[in-house]
Amino acid sequence: MDFQNTREFAQQLDAQDKLHHYKNEFIFPQVNGRKVIYFTGNSLGLQPKRTKAYIDEVMDDWAKLAVEGHFYAEKPWWDYHERFAEPLSKIVGALPSEVTVMNTLTVNLHLLMVSFYRPTEKKYKILCESKAFPSDQYMFESQVKFHGFNPDDAIVEIHRREGEHNIRLEDILAKIEEIGEELALVLIGGVNYYTGQVFDIKKITEAGHKVGAYVGWDLAHAAGNIKLDLHDWEVDFAAWCSYKYMNSGPGNASGCFIHEIHHDNYELNRFSGWWGQNKERRFLMEPKFSPEKGANGWQISNLPVLTLAPYLASVEMFDEVGMNALIEKRNQITAYLEFILHEIDKEVESTFEIITPKNQEERASQLSVFLHGEGRELFDYLMKNGVITDWREPNVIRLAPVPFYCSFEDMYEFGQILKAGIQAP
Ligand SMILES: *Cc1c(COP(=O)(O)O)cnc(C)c1O
Numbered sequence: 149m150d151f152q153n154t155r156e157f158a159q160q161l162d163a164q165d166k167l168h169h170y171k172n173e174f175i176f177p178q179v180n181g182r183k184v185i186y187f188t189g190n191s192l193g194l195q196p197k198r199t200k201a202y203i204d205e206v207m208d209d210w211a212k213l214a215v216e217g218h219f220y221a222e223k224p225w226w227d228y229h230e231r232f233a234e235p236l237s238k239i240v241g242a243l244p245s246e247v248t249v250m251n252t253l254t255v256n257l258h259l260l261m262v263s264f265y266r267p268t269e270k271k272y273k274i275l276c277e278s279k280a281f282p283s284d285q286y287m288f289e290s291q292v293k294f295h296g297f298n299p300d301d302a303i304v305e306i307h308r309r310e311g312e313h314n315i316r317l318e319d320i321l322a323k324i325e326e327i328g329e330e331l332a333l334v335l336i337g338g339v340n341y342y343t344g345q346v347f348d349i350k351k352i353t354e355a356g357h358k359v360g361a362y363v364g365w366d367l368a369h370a371a372g373n374i375k376l377d378l379h380d381w382e383v384d385f386a387a388w389c390s391y392k393y394m395n396s397g398p399g400n401a402s403g404c405f406i407h408e409i410h411h412d413n414y415e416l417n418r419f420s421g422w423w424g425q426n427k428e429r430r431f432l433m434e435p436k437f438s439p440e441k442g443a444n445g446w447q448i449s450n451l452p453v454l455t456l457a458p459y460l461a462s463v464e465m466f467d468e469v470g471m472n473a474l475i476e477k478r479n480q481i482t483a484y485l486e487f488i489l490h491e492i493d494k495e496v497e498s499t500f501e502i503i504t505p506k507n508q509e510e511r512a513s514q515l516s517v518f519l520h521g522e523g524r525e526l527f528d529y530l531m532k533n534g535v536i537t538d539w540r541e542p543n544v545i546r547l548a549p550v551p552f553y554c555s556f557e558d559m560y561e562f563g564q565i566l567k568a569g570i571q572a573p
Contacts, residue, residue, distance in 0.1 A: 151484055153491040153563060161484065161556035167469065167477050173197055174395075174553040179534035185558045185565075187537040189550035190341070190369055190514055193395030196465060202457040225453045227427065229444065231460055232403070235467035240367070240386070241377035242405050245442035249456060250423075250449075253368060253389040253402040254283045257335075258291070259446065260385045260404065263416040264362040265333045267295050267302070271360070273327050275334045277315055278305040281341050284366055288335075313503035314345045314510070317352075324355045331361040338370035338386075342540070344504040344514030344548075346374055350381040357382065368392060371403065372466060374512045375475055378405050385410075393513070393550065394466070396459040401452065406443040421448030469552075477551035478513045484556055485515060485549050488563040496570045498522050503544070514548045522570065529569035535562055 151157065162168050174194040176183035186194060209221035218226045233244035240247065250256065265274065272295070274288055292302040306323050308315050324331060334356040339346050349365060356363035365386040370376060372393035378386055386405040390396035410416060422430060424439045424447040439445030466474075486502065493500045501518040505511045519526060520543070527539040538546045549559060 149480075149483075151487040153488055153560065155557065155560050158484075158556040158560035161480070165477060165556065167473060167551060168555060170469070171553045171555060173465070176553075177536070179532070182534055184534045184536045185562050186554065187535065187545075187547040187549065187562075189395070189553070190373075190392055190546065190548035191538060192391055192398060193393060193462075193550070194553055195397065196395055196461055198465070199395075199397070199458045199461040202461040203454060206453050206457050225451060228451050228453050228456055228460075229447070232456075232463055235463045236403055239372060239376070239463070239466050239471060240388075240403070240405055241375070241381075242379045243408055245411065245444075246379060246408055247403060247405050248443040248447060249390075249401050249403050249459060250447055250451075251402055252399065253366070253387055254287055256387040256402045256404050257284070257287055257364075257366060259419055259448075260364060260387060260406070261287070261291050261333070261335075262419050263406075263410070263446075264364055264385055265291055265295075266417065267292075267297060267332050271330055271332045272297050272302050273304055273330045273332055274302060275304050275306065275320075275323060275327060275331060275336075275356075275361075277336050277340065277347075278307045279342065280305075281337055281366070281368065284335070284337065313343055314340075314505055315347075317348050320347070320352055321355045324352070324359060324361075328359050331356070331359050334361055334363045335366065337366045337368065338376075339367075339374060339512055339514070341369050342544075342546075343516050344369075344511050344546070346370070346505075346510050346512050349376070349378075349383065353381050353383050369514070370512075372471075372474075373478070375471060379407065382409075383407060390459045390462065394459070395462045395552070397455075401455045401459050404443055404446065406446060408442075411442050411445070418446055419448065423447035423449055423451065465552075474551045478549075479508055481549045481551060481554060481556060481559065482511070482513060482515065483508075485547060485559045485562075488559050489515070489517060492563045492567050492570075496567055498570050513550055514546060516544055516546045519543045519545065526569050529572060530565060533565045533569070535565055 209217040229249050232249050236247045237244045288303050289299045292299045306320050353363040362384045367386050367388035371388035388403050391400045420437050424445050426438050426440050489500055498521040504515045522543050
């Protein structure tokens with residue numbers, strides 16, 4: 149499509165956008181009495197207006213029923229997590245039995261590594277991307293040490309080539325082959341948090357399996373953002389947080405995927421707790437653990453229902469819209485933002501370098517941009533003028549035009565504010 153850098157054109161795209169009215173389903177912070185242009189849904193999604201009712205419902209049930217709420221609440225608390233199975237499995241391309249919600253992301257990855265990182269003297273290496281999200285790096289190091297291995301030897305990072313911003317698929321595949329039999333686990337972020345690069349989960353998973361490794365994914369920036377087919381891709385396990393693209397609120401509960409092929413494998417270690425116990429027998433308080441079938445068998449504790457409630461509100465909203473519609477708009481609005489950036493680039497002295505891949509297959513709802521010749525003052529200017537973005541030193545901004553609540557007119561408006569910010573004395 150031929151884009152134009154005009155307000156009229158942006159408004160026309162909004163008029164054709166089937167998701168445009170969803171903007172009204174979210175609460176925006178205000179700056180100078182106007183709703184902000186929100187580019188940080190990859191960090192903390194906006195609050196859906198309907199979320200409060202889901203939390204109030206639990207509060208009311210607690211007030212009226214107290215302990216009886218476990219079984220007699222409108223949505224009983226004891227199996228509240230089962231409400232996620234259908235809608236969440238559609239978001240990540242899984243069978244309902246393969247997903248569950250619990251804990252938080254890094255905690256879940258640690259727990260899944262208990263099952264899927266079982267190093268032996270000959271097979272102990274972990275493959276990850278260089279500059280992985282810090283929490284993942286700390287996790288790998290502590291896991292490797294916990295098992296008595298040396299992180300410098302056991303953790304293998306795939307690097308970007310000199311002068312390139314993204315990691316090449318061919319380099320990942322070659323590295324997997326090179327490590328071969330020694331490779332115990334591949335665990336990579338499905339979408340890189342810094343560059344927005346989307347990895348080929350299917351091909352990488354296949355390659356890992358070929359050398360006998362387990363393959364898991366940190367889907368923090370992928371869940372609710374890209375098309376996932378975790379079941380068909382035969383991913384062993386995955387986990388994601390729900391507060392980024394999934395709009396569930398700060399630090400909220402994480403989702404997990406465990407492939408069906410592992411459900412009956414009781415050889416896999418699990419750190420167990422009573423919520424993983426077979427639900428028919430859970431309250432018999434018997435000493436022997438015989439887990440629930442499926443991913444729910446990895447549950448540990450009594451559910452944190454007050455944190456699951458906002459996540460449920462969000463998951464039901466995704467179900468209403470469907471990933472396909474979100475992805476269609478995502479591609480168009482990201483392309484429009486890219487166009488706007490190039491247009492503004494021509495009008496100002498600074499130069500922009502978009503480090504996110506150009507190829508639509510390798511990117512999603514994020515453009516990371518080097519603003520050469522600009523500094524922190526520009527970021528402050530944007531924030532003061534109602535553009536919420538994320539600044540990384542020295543001069544990278546990450547822009548995530550989230551299809552649920554960003555409009556094409558926002559992209560146009562952002563371009564104008566950016567230009568004024570650069571030209572400001
Ligand atoms: C956001 C993010 C996390 C955050 O982990 P928490 O345990 O939820 O704090 C982890 N990994 C990646 C790749 C992330 O982007």
